[in-house]
Amino acid sequence: MGRWEPNARGRLEQAALELYAERGYEQxxxxxxxxxxxxxxxxxxxHFADKREVLFAGAAALRELLVTTVADAPADATPIDAVAAALDAVAGMIGGRREGARQRQSVIVANAELRERELIKLAALSAGLAEALRGRGVGEPAASLAAExxxxxxxxxxxxxxGEARDRELPEIIRQLLDELKAVTAGR
Known part of the structure; x- marks a missing residue:
């Protein structure tokens, strides 16, 4: 090994993405x-428990950001508006990493084990959001519905x-889809 260099974790993540894209996850x-x-x-x-976890290393930080943002939302915010604030915070966190996100997702989509792990991550994020909403006094099933x-x-x-929205940024897409969700639930 050569001289010590900083950012071992980031270098490992980048190397894994490159190799998974070149050779495939299994190989x-x-x-x-x-x-x-x-x-x-x-x-x-x-840094990582196994070769799968290099792709999911940010899940805990993502969950913490969602939960903290919901908890810190104004007291008069509706459950969906508190969730919207959390999604906006997440978009700010990952918004500048489109190419890396695209590479990561292509690796995940190509492997059933990784798709399953991604679903587990999303379920954990939803559970965290629901817990944070309950902490704000939102009852069930409203907390779980808003989180899901x-x-x-x-x-x-x-x-x-x-994918196809290369000309639009993540926060803009999230706001548009939240507006569409609100319109659907309002019966418009």
């Missing part, structure tokens, strides 16, 4: 990821953002 080993990043396997396992609807809006917005 890539942790040893190859570590080597591409200029690190050891031991360093890899200090918010995650559905996020999922569809994200897919549009990395």
């Amino acid at each position: 890539t080993t942790v040893a190859e990821i570590a080597k591409r990043a200029g690190l050891t396997e031991r360093t890899y396992f200090r 609807a918010g995650i559905a809006v996020f999922k569809v917005s994200f897919e549009q953002w990395i």
